[in-house]
Amino acid sequence: MHFPYGNKISLKPILILLACCFFAGANAGDDDAVGQEAQDKHIGIGGQPIVVIDSVAQTKSGLKTLRVKTIQHQAEFEAMGKVISIQPLLALKERYLVAQAELNGAKSRLKQSGQSLKRQQDLFRHGVSAKRSLQEHEALGSADQALLDASYARHLAIANEARLLWGETLAQWVLSDKAVQVNDFLSGGRRLLQITLPANKQLTSEIDTIVIEPSGQRSKARSATLISRSSQADNTLQGQSYFFQANGDDLSIGMKVTAWIPEPGLGESGVIVPESALVWYMDQVYVYIKVAKDRFARRAIKNIESVPDGYFVKDDIRANEEIVTTGGQMLLSEELRGRIPDED
Missing domain, CATH: 2.40.30 (Elongation Factor Tu (Ef-tu); domain 3)
Known part of the structure; x- marks a missing residue:
């Protein structure tokens, strides 16, 4: 086909258009590769999120792990x-001592009146003392005996009150003469x-x-x-x-x-997880498990129990698994960051 000289088409714009299409396709391929690389860092095995962190990054971030062992735990x-306060016990102690002093005094008076009565009986038997005097001493002895009985009843009532309210052991500690154990409380x-x-x-x-x-x-x-x-x-x-x-x-x-x-009964088998290993996300507690040299899996922990060294986990973590004790929050951030799509 022949074109008049004045309508001749220039090839330069066509070449520029073809070049732009070529580079656009190349850039699209690069974006796909970057996106695939980002996905590879958060691969899911059986629905379990995986974070890939190389050894250098682990060292720089201070990530630490611990290989757990099976223990026997008592629930x-x-x-x-x-x-x-032991003040009520001390008040009982005071009342008890007062009652004991009254009891001892009543015993002494009864003993003395008994000796006096015996002398009056001997004098009356020999005709030296009148019967009226003997009767007065007998009445005095009866009064002292009644006083002793009353003192003994008060003394016993206070001791029984202490046993009833505080038990035999505490009552014995407080009411005994030595009461060494009470000194530590005082x-x-x-x-x-x-x-x-x-x-x-x-x-x-x-x-x-x-x-x-x-x-x-x-x-x-x-x-x-x-x-x-x-x-x-x-x-x-x-x-x-x-x-x-x-x-x-x-x-x-x-x-x-x-x-x-x-709890009564046998203990349970499980592992101890330090508190620093727990990662909370969406009201659920997780632990990161090191599944390979540079791969970490987030695992949900369904049941944990607080113990002196951390938390007892019965079923969710197996013995000899390596858990992340420092850096779990960093792994979670990395995992969630990988889910955010890149914007153009």
Whole structure:
């Protein structure tokens, strides 16, 4: 085909258009490659998110891991209690001592009147003393005997009151002559606790030690030793109550405490996870597991129980698995960042 000279088409714009199309296609290929690379960093195996972090990045970020081992854990239940004053016991002690002094005085008077009566009987037998004098001494002896009986009854009533309200052990500690154990309570070195169990729980006979803490943090709990069962009920709780004693540091009278008591029966197998390993996301707790040299999987933890060294996990983590103890939040951020699509 022939074109007139004045209508000749220039090839330069066509070449420029072809070049633009070529580079646009190349850039689109690069974007696809970048997008695929981003997806490869968050691969899901069986629906389980995976984050890929190379060794250099792990070192720079301070990421740390721990290989967990199986332990045998004794399950526990929580109970509430309070630090109580021994002042009512000391008041009973004072009344008891007064009654004891009165009893001793009554015994002395009866002994003296008995000796006087015996002398009057001898004098009357030999005709030296009149019968009226003998009768007066007999009446005096009867009065002293009645006074002794009354003193003994008061003394016994106070002792029984102490046993009824505080139990045999505490009553014996306070009412005995030595009362060495009470000195620790008076100095503040020990504190008396009343622990009330939930209504459906019991303290088995083999348990004589529990752990308590006013802050409610199991990791800071201290031991408390059983004294005896309490006959006093807590007005706010319905379970059985027991008296315990514990180290008095940071415990003030009237302070509420949380107690952890072993459940009866055998322990459970599981692993201990440090608190630093837990990652919270969407009201669910997770732990990152190192599944390869540079790969980490986020795993949901369904049931955890607070223990002194962290948290006890029964089923969700297996023995010898390597968990992330430092850097879990960083892995979560990296995982979520990879889900955000790049904008043009």
